[in-house]
Amino acid sequence: MLAIIAPNTDTVPPMQPDSPLPSAPDDTPNAEVLILRLAREDPELGQVAVAARLREFGVSISPSGVRYIWQKHGLETTVKRLQALVDQSNDGLAALSDSQRALLERGTLTAQLARTPTSGREAGGDELLDRRKVILNGAAALFSEAGYDRTSIRDIARRVGLLPGSVYHHFPSKEELYLAVHREGFRRVMEAVDAAIGETTDPWERLRRACEVHVERIVAGSSVDRVTGHSLALTGNHELLSKIRPARDAYEAVFRRLVAELPVTPGTDRSLFRLFLLGGMNWVYLWYREGKHSPREIADAMVEMIRNGVDNL
Structure with a gap:
């Protein structure tokens, strides 16, 4: 976020209705200097209130003019003005009052949910x-x-x-939060896979659809989907891995059943088949680049190469 205060305005004393107008540094309009100072001193004021306060200093500006200045500095909402104070203060959130912290928390949460x-x-x-x-x-x-x-x-x-x-x-601890992320991720992907494979009875088509869901979630899903998929391939903390294992094993059991249903050549090691396929899909996130192949095309190609091979003889 841009600086909440224009250059040199910290040298200007707190605003009093009978105080003289400050000189504008670098030809910055007086109104802009005062608006930015008010953004720091009273960030909860709305644009109408700010315009009225400036009139006490003999500065005439419309509420829309106030908003223009706010937008210019990325401060057009109360939440943004409060966050700017937090970002610029060495005290962080402690720089705000209890009511301001609550307002910032609610506003940030609302913005997060609006993107969900x-x-x-x-x-x-x-x-x-x-x-x-x-x-x-x-x-x-x-x-x-x-x-x-x-x-x-x-x-x-x-x-x-x-x-x-x-x-x-x-969440009582970081570990519990980490485990909760994975439990939620496995729950979501299992629901998506079940829905996808439930629409057909053809064994190869069921596997293909499950793989499409898996790759799609790893490279284009939510953060929860991606970190869950990565951990199927890489988890450096063995203690955490052991706690994640029940959820991971339940998900892998879905692919174990799908592979068990396939009509394959007698003697095929279905366990290696499954591990080879899951391993290949889990590493997609490392090399995937958007634009060349879609996640669905990648999954389909993987299944096709395993099913029919690449030898044209």
């Missing part, structure tokens, strides 16, 4: 369940980007615009 597809929300749209979903998505993104060891609860809280205590309210 309605179909992906929990049934009933309960606020606590929605907040839990926001935390899961933010945590998954950081686990995927930085890894488990380099991600803290404070990092996750900052990512989703909540206080660390709000995260701990839903």
